[in-house]
Amino acid sequence: MAQEQSAVRINEVESSGGTPGDWVELVNTGSTPADISKWIVKDNDNSHSYQVPSGTSLAAGAHLVLDVETSFGLGSADSARLFQADGSTLVDSYSWTAHAATTYGRCADGTGAFTTTTAPTRGAANACGSSDGGGGTPSVTPWPGDAAVTVADGSDVFGENLSGLSFEGPGVLWAVDNGPSKLYRLVPNGATWQPDPANGWASGKSLHYGSGSGDPDTEGVTATPDGIFASTERDNSNSGVSKPGIVRFDTSSTAGTLNATAEWNLTSDLPAVAANSGPEAISWIPDTYLTAHGFSDEHTGAAYNPAAYPGHGSGLFFVGLEANGTVYAYALDQTGGGYTRVATFSSGFPGVMDLEFEPETGHLWAVCDDTCEGRTTTLDIDAQGRFTATAVHDRPAGMPNYNNEGFAIAPQAACTDGHKTVVWSDDSNDDGHALRAGTLPCTTVSAATSATRTTQTTQTTQTTQTN
Template sequence: MPEVRAPRGRRRLAPLSLTPLRLAVVGSTLAAAATLLAPVALAAPADDIRINEVVTTGSVDDSIELFNKGTATVDVSGWILKDDNNSSKFTVPSGTTLAPGAVRAFDVDGAFGLGSSDKARLYLPGGSTLVDSFGWTGHSAPSWSRCPDGTGAFGKAALTLGAPNDCGTGGGGGTSPVAWPGGGSVATADGSDVFGEDLSGLYQEGSVLWAAQNSGKLWRLVRDGAGGWRPDTTNGWTSGKTLRYPGGSGSPDGEAVTLTAAGATGGAYVATERNGDASGTSRLSVLRYEVGTGTGGSLTATKEWNLTAGLPAVGSNLGFEAITWIPDATLVAAGFKDESTGLAYDPSRYAAHTGGVFFLGVEGTGTVYGHVLQDSGAATRVATIASGLSGVMELQWEPQAARLWVVCDDTCGGRHRTMRIGATGAFALAAVYERPSGMADLNNEGFAPSGADECVGGTKPVYWADDSNTGGHALRRGTISC
């Protein structure tokens, strides 16, 4: 933070009379001082590392992101980040490298805070050779970002730590919001006060609607005969089933659920952001549960993929909020590019896995990550996608329309985005939709379009889960075009 200094009075100095000899001495002294104060010329590739994004307030801790605009990988181990106070210092961890075009965000909040009028400065190891700096006079809202990455000017943009900056207009990727692609009317789709608060992610599997509740439960819902859903009353599902980590311990904060092509018989995959028994610590994991058998009231995960270490740090309640699964065959056919290799995605590079890629949305940053989760427990990140939203609350792959739904809650006014794989092999924004005109700005953390088999007259049902249980109802039903 800026130091506060008391104003100092000025003392008038007597004019200095300089003889030619004194003038020469002074001149040579000033020249030497100018040489000492001149910026140090940095040799490439060190000069290719740039401060790329700065976050000073909002849904994540104070953070500074670096970008490599060069053509060679740079080892930034031991480099120093500072604010405008020289006594502040964050040291980049050992073993940190940046490949060409790569970004890496660092949570500096534990070392120093970034104020509303402050600077972010990057130094070589030792902290005396300045590499890059950026100053501002107002907090980020939510991010100060370079556009284009690494070379452009800083401006206010959507938060995209760990991913390419959102350089579209208004954080919308250049696409203006349009009306909801379906009916404007929305109706409740559950009984009164069945679930209470905290109902989050949804996934429809034919006549079953799976729902994750972040109090540590998974629900199996069946149709109620009136266009809505009720809890399944068989096999121990009446009040939902309590989730546990492998071994039977803990209380996973389950925020989202999805299935693979194998359906429920292949297990349900739940995205979690922390262990409720240690709620102050992030634990960004995907847990697999056997949900096709058993009559007990709890489920113990058969496998955990803990991805925390490989992702930018976020608050313990701002982690994984969304999950969806896309088949390998679909990704290959669309020319999807694997960021871990820089080449077209080749599923054969990976050992046995689910036959697809899991995409996970982070609430705190609005970033979507694609991971191959291998049966062995290994995981490889194959995609980093800037959603352009300040938070991602739900993801759904809709096979019928070959589009990825990226959903925000009342933080973003209930906007929905769709993305498709573009010519470069990366997911690109396709459309931005306002919420249905008949739905209030609810805390919708779940979203699930029904399957193609329910398309009638060009539209089909879609469902939302309201985390706040507004008016005693957590589920709502609307329509979208097929």
């Protein structure tokens, strides 16, 4: 037990303007779970005390945020001190003389010295703004594709609020509108994309919760072999209340309105955030890829084993929170609406607007909008089985700093002359257009990702043929 406890460290401190207030983040740098029941956090005043709830265990590699604001506030010149349950055995501490512009965090994550982070990463690896492989955010590099971008839709086809994008094969692009909630099935129209004129898709389809009521604020979308899933921040019918979740839709219907066929309410698992700052992004990664690359399950403290999550389908869902830029990985029970969080990590940005898995490279792309100059990060599974930032890219030189909230990469089957299409969606419909296209180099498919892509293409093609 002493060995487990000695691996627990203070990892990040928010002393000013946090959500929902001041907080102290712990991390377990050890290889086994640590029992931290009734441990105590104090600032530089011994009379200020926050106690960890009884029965709290911190899995190996996991982060835990303690909202000390419920007991005391952290000052501009203060300390965060972590004690065992006796209140006198000091485990770790950090002191500062002024509030950080962001937060104070260890770089490298869990083991390094404290420094000012580039962005708060509540409950995830720290954003350290370095390229030293220490768990921080790498230096910014140019967009790896062509500098030019082109308009990819007709004039004022979608208007404002077009958000997430996801390819389903080379000839189908899904898009969601976050208000009023609508799902579009897009097909090629020369060099642009248009709503599918067949099967009731010509104007998109209105979305509701499973009850047939409500207006889910659909921000992200992902096409999977198990169906079309969207991430939601709130019910637009009650727009002042946060309602983070995931919804699934059956797109084989010819009706003009779709009711969710399954819902997962994530409110109890995610940090409390403003109503319009919840799950902005969603992507899906197949189990075959995750297991082949040694993905670590923070819930079990071992290598990810799909068999541990019966009924979860054939992959995990990765949800990006707009409020803090953190990505949360979930196994969704697709038979009963339950879920388990499997991993938590930083996107490298203070907010994340879309996520896109690229099987050919194994990159999980994270996208930030005009608040981050339209940049993207790529995250890859490291030697410890965790997604970490490996590159940060500027937007293409030909792309103005639009409010891009959607990002989708065409599959390898769409590769032409060594390039494949990338599509962005602009929530603000700048200059009367919501879609713009660019390119990325095609990448030779490795044996591991080839099997993944073949499975995805076969399954999604079967789904497409039913629409």
